Amino acid sequence: MGGGTVRRHIGAAERRTRLGLRHRLAAGAGAARPEDVAEALVALHGTDPATVYLAVGARLAEPQKTVAETERALYEDRSLVRMHGMRHTVFVFPAELTAVVHASTGIAVAARARASLLQDMAKAGAPDASWLAEVEASTLAALARRGEATAAELAADEPRLREQFVYAAGKSYEGVHTVSGRLLRVLGVEGKVVRGRPLGSWTSSQFRWALAPDHPELDVAGAQAGLLRRWLAVCGPATEADLKWWTGWRVTEVRRALGAIGAREVALDEGTGYVVEGDEEPVPESAxxxxxxxxxLDPTAMGWQQRDWYLAPELRPAxxxxxxxxxxxxxxxxxVVGGWAQRPDGDVVWRILDGAGVGREAEAAIEAEARRLREWVGTTRVxxxxxxxxERELAG
Structure with a gap:
């Protein structure tokens, strides 16, 4: 991986230039479609549904098209797919990446999730694995008939989904789980179902479920190499710690994938970093x-474990x-120089944090972005x- 003893140093300023250009944030780098944004970022964080739209809107050249175009991509063309991925987290991926994500990270996570469900059910004296397999098959058949359905609609077809069992009995975090909630989550990480259109607006977290699109079964090591190459091309340079954190893989898997793609070592302020082959040279200046x-939860802000080069440690507590x-x-x-929030009346307010050190040019540009956000979000409250x-303080 070293390719020689002399490693080029890539400083924080150049890393920030790369970030602006490759993450579609710099002047003139705006994207035409949500698919272009997802391609540029590899994955859009989807735990909070609104994040997907806000992350796209911040990067579209014509942000007023954000909601309609993102819904088209997610629910009509299916060119974007919401599914579990790295670190057992929900993301929105380009459709062509789903097989890679499933093989590189989903299979291992899914095995743990299913084992955990069976273990929790056994501890609670609930039915066994054969019973769960029957419910699973019936649920998938019902979903195939319906096309899309909520958990409640599926339970109307398969009443055993309503069965409950006690989780962590006797512990401080004891709770009651419903089979539908746990099983659908397991089926999601196994790549059998995906989240479909929400019941409400684009900020709603109440999703319908749909069968996952067919995808080929890939070799795990090959899929890991493919995913790492793709991410490193848009987020490199990155340290081994960054890569391990973002993927959720073991360090041995990260090192194997780095070797498989012929990653090149560079020197960073934090130590050794990696870029894809051919990406060692300086990048053009932004506009x-x-x-x-x-x-x-924007994927740029959450993209690296070691963040000092774009986020000063003293700003983090806020x-x-x-x-x-x-x-x-x-x-x-x-x-990162501050934070923003939307107030109940819809106004978008922001604040530069002490120590960030920006001038009038920055404040004028930030206010222009706030106006742009207000315009396309409209009457929606986020x-x-x-x-x-x-955020709590600014939202009032």
Whole structure:
């Protein structure tokens, strides 16, 4: 992987230039379609449904088309697919990447998820694996007949989905789980079902379910190499720690994939970094400084484990929740400089955090982005699923 003893140093400024250009944020880099945004980012974080649309809208050249075009891609053309991926998290992927994601990360996660469900049911004295297999087959058949359905609609066809069992009996976190909730989640990580159109607006988290599109079964190691190559091409350079964190793989898997794609070592301020072959040379300068308002859990803000090159440590307490989820962020020329929120009356407000050090040009550009966001969001009210200190304060 080294390709020689002399490694080119890629500093923070160049990394921020790469980020702006490749993540479709720099001036003139806006995308034409949601598919172009997903392609540029590899995956759109989908735990909070609104994040998908807000992340797309921040990068479209014509953001007023965000909702209609994203719904077309997700629910009509199916060119984007919402499914479980890295770190057992829901993402929206380009459709052609679903087989790669399933083989590279989903298979291992799915095995753990199914084992956990069976173990929890056994501890609760619930029916065994053969019973669950019958319910699963019946559920998938019902979904095939309906095309799309909610969990409640599926339970009307397969009443055993309503069965409940006690989880973690006697523990402080004891709870009651419904078979439908746990089983549909397992089927999701196994690549058998995907989330379909929501019941409400684009901010709704109440989804219908649909059968997953057919995809070929790929070799795990080959799929991991393919996924890592794709991500490194848009997010490189990155450290081994970044790669391990983003993928959720073991370090041995990360190193195997780096070797398989012939990744090149470069020197970063944090230590050794990696880029894809041919990406070692300096990148062209961007068209000038740029501003962006990115949503909570945006894939750019959450893209790396080591973030000092774009996010000063002293700003983090205001922008993250206790679980490490980032809230809405304000960016200026490749750095996070503050946060934003939407108030109940629909106004989009923002604040530059102390120590960020921006001037009037930045503030004018950020306000222009806030106006752009207000215009396309319109009457919709967006509250992040994971609230952060600054977002709560600004939202009032």
């Amino acid at each position: 000038g400084p740029w501003a962006a308002l990115l949503p909570a 922008l993250f929740d206790r679980s490490g989820n980032v809230g809405p962020t304000v960016w200026w020329d490749g750095r 509250t992040p699923r994971f609230r952060t200190p600054l």
